[in-house]
Amino acid sequence: MKHNGKKIVIVGGGIAGLCAAVYALKCGYEVEVLEMHDMAGGLAMSWRRGSYTFETCLHWLIGSKTGGEFNQVWKELIDIDKLRFVNFHEFVRIETENGDNLRMYTNADMLEAELLRRAPDDIVAIQGFIHAIRTLGKFKLLDPSGGLADNWLNILRDIPVMPLLNKLSKMNGEEYGSHFQDPLLRGFFSNGDVGKLTAIAMVLSLAWMNEENAGYCLGGSQALIRLIQEKIVDLGGRIRFNAKVERIVVERDTAVGVELAGGEAIRADWVVSAADGHATIFDMLGGRYVNDTIRKIYGDCQTFASYLQVSLGIAMDLSDLPPMLTRVLNTPIQVDPETDLRHIGFRFFHFDPTFAPPGKTAVTTVLPTRNYRYWERLRREDPAAYYAEKKRVADAVIGVLEQRIPGVCSAVEVTDVSTPATVIRYTGNWKGSQEGWLMPAGASFKPFPNTLPGLSRFFLIGQWIMPGGGLPSGPMTARPAIKAICKQDHIPFDLRPEVHSQEAIGV
Numbered sequence: 077m078k079h080n081g082k083k084i085v086i087v088g089g090g091i092a093g094l095c096a097a098v099y100a101l102k103c104g105y106e107v108e109v110l111e112m113h114d115m116a117g118g119l120a121m122s123w124r125r126g127s128y129t130f131e132t133c134l135h136w137l138i139g140s141k142t143g144g145e146f147n148q149v150w151k152e153l154i155d156i157d158k159l160r161f162v163n164f165h166e167f168v169r170i171e172t173e174n175g176d177n178l179r180m181y182t183n184a185d186m187l188e189a190e191l192l193r194r195a196p197d198d199i200v201a202i203q204g205f206i207h208a209i210r211t212l213g214k215f216k217l218l219d220p221s222g223g224l225a226d227n228w229l230n231i232l233r234d235i236p237v238m239p240l241l242n243k244l245s246k247m248n249g250e251e252y253g254s255h256f257q258d259p260l261l262r263g264f265f266s267n268g269d270v271g272k273l274t275a276i277a278m279v280l281s282l283a284w285m286n287e288e289n290a291g292y293c294l295g296g297s298q299a300l301i302r303l304i305q306e307k308i309v310d311l312g313g314r315i316r317f318n319a320k321v322e323r324i325v326v327e328r329d330t331a332v333g334v335e336l337a338g339g340e341a342i343r344a345d346w347v348v349s350a351a352d353g354h355a356t357i358f359d360m361l362g363g364r365y366v367n368d369t370i371r372k373i374y375g376d377c378q379t380f381a382s383y384l385q386v387s388l389g390i391a392m393d394l395s396d397l398p399p400m401l402t403r404v405l406n407t408p409i410q411v412d413p414e415t416d417l418r419h420i421g422f423r424f425f426h427f428d429p430t431f432a433p434p435g436k437t438a439v440t441t442v443l444p445t446r447n448y449r450y451w452e453r454l455r456r457e458d459p460a461a462y463y464a465e466k467k468r469v470a471d472a473v474i475g476v477l478e479q480r481i482p483g484v485c486s487a488v489e490v491t492d493v494s495t496p497a498t499v500i501r502y503t504g505n506w507k508g509s510q511e512g513w514l515m516p517a518g519a520s521f522k523p524f525p526n527t528l529p530g531l532s533r534f535f536l537i538g539q540w541i542m543p544g545g546g547l548p549s550g551p552m553t554a555r556p557a558i559k560a561i562c563k564q565d566h567i568p569f570d571l572r573p574e575v576h577s578q579e580a581i582g583v
């Protein structure tokens with residue numbers, strides 16, 4: 077592709093930074109992505125230990141179905157049909173230690189039958205819930221980079237679902253769950269950060285699963301990341317690893333490039349930061365470009381919790397278990413001095429043959445905590461205690477699993493524990509947040525501002541400007557930023573490669 081003579085530097089090679097690179101390259105920009113880690117993906121990550129691969133991110137990818145909602149957005153970037161998706165039959169099974177269980181199916185008809193069988197007294201709430209799943213399956217996302225002219229058809233299509241959407245948006249998961257008498261069903265909506273999120277988040281995810289448009293791709297989130305990386309290389313872009321940006325270089329209130337740790341300076345016509353929002357605004361830019369809106373966001377809004385991840389390589393075929401299993405414990409696990417957990421969610425990756433040898437299973441559990449400071453301090457000041465604490469938590473998790481699968485303890489051949497200190501070290505995310513900002517009840521779907529007051533030729537993208545986060549926040553924030561850059565440079569935002577090559581040869 078012929079280049080339009082302008083260069084964009086992108087800070088961070090997570091999904092948002094990579095998507096921005098593809099959009100910019102397609103519009104003819106020279107692109108350099110600077111990633112501090114030695115591989116791309118950020119939170120969309122997995123790692124290999126022995127013969128096992130442990131995934132941290134991907135549960136579901138919105139837009140996985142050909143022709144489904146958001147699928148076209150992925151198609152603009154990559155040939156998503158190259159990925160192989162699995163749609164789970166059972167989303168999650170919730171079990172108590174006393175033998176009670178609730179199966180949350182992805183198919184709305186099966187889910188309705190299961191819930192009515194289990195909790196007939198909740199008939200009104202169950203019917204409302206199933207109606208919401210079926211109705212929201214028709215919901216069309218608006219293009220945040222488009223105006224009325226681009227979105228009018230989807231706005232018209234969304235009119236019938238608006239009353240339901242408004243009703244759900246006013247409640248958080250906990251309030252929504254309180255409509256049910258059944259304790260496991262109630263717990264499904266109110267456990268952890270799900271209880272603090274707008275109820276829309278969970279209902280919409282289930283709606284997309286019912287449409288088979290929120291599948292898991294084999295190879296996990298790195299399979300998606302690799303595909304985007306390949307596209308960047310095909311289009312002539314450059315990704316530099318082990319390249320930590322220390323400072324965004326500003327001259328006369330204009331971003332003109334970046335300075336790397338070690339002092340190397342890189343000049344550019346535009347700087348786009350796809351790294352953690354707090355570090356970008358308050359460290360890389362020294363807090364010079366803030367106003368009351370930004371102070372209020374970073375002062376008042378709540379982030380998703382951070383987490384420990386205990387990953388186990390188990391020499392057992394566990395394919396009789398559901399992909400996700402939540403155990404409700406009689407005695408909570410202590411994760412750290414401020415965090416006790418009564419619910420432990422396991423993921424059994426038996427559906428992904430790329431993650432373990434035949435007959436063996438990669439198993440993970442994510443243990444949310446907001447006490448990131450404890451884990452950072454322990455790692456920094458007392459490494460021996462840090463490793464001892466990681467082992468203590470892993471042993472407790474294996475104990476919970478042993479109670480469910482007798483004999484599993486002796487089949488564990490790999491144990492790996494990451495903590496909030498790991499998340500911060502590898503991704504730089506503020507407070508080790510797993511998804512940026514929580515989207516509470518009553519919040520609007522509008523992203524946070526993607527520019528900073530008084531600073532030109534600079535954009536912010538990624539999960540820190542799209543409350544709720546998730547992989548779709550990558551393209552949803554990258555697209556408007558690159559479109560705005562094109563507009564200011566008087567370059568058409570046209571993603572068909574032939575348009576730019578024809579312009580370059582003067583057609």
Ligand SMILES: Cc1cc2nc3c(=O)[nH]c(=O)nc-3n(C[C@H](O)[C@H](O)[C@H](O)COP(=O)(O)OP(=O)(O)OC[C@H]3O[C@@H](n4cnc5c(N)ncnc54)[C@H](O)[C@@H]3O)c2cc1C
Pocket residue numbers: 087088089090091092093110111112113116117118119120132133134135136137138319320321322350351352355442502503504505510511512537538539540545546547548549550
């Ligand atoms: C446990 C878990 C489960 C999840 N499940 C799902 C799911 O099922 N579906 C879904 O859609 N989403 C899921 N998510 C959320 C999703 O992974 C994130 O919202 C998304 O990956 C965020 O992408 P990002 O590019 O905005 O940020 P990041 O992934 O954080 O990328 C930022 C990048 O910037 C780099 N960086 C930071 N500072 C610098 C610097 N100074 N210089 C250079 N580089 C820098 C980082 O190394 C990183 O690579 C999950 C996340 C977690 C943790």
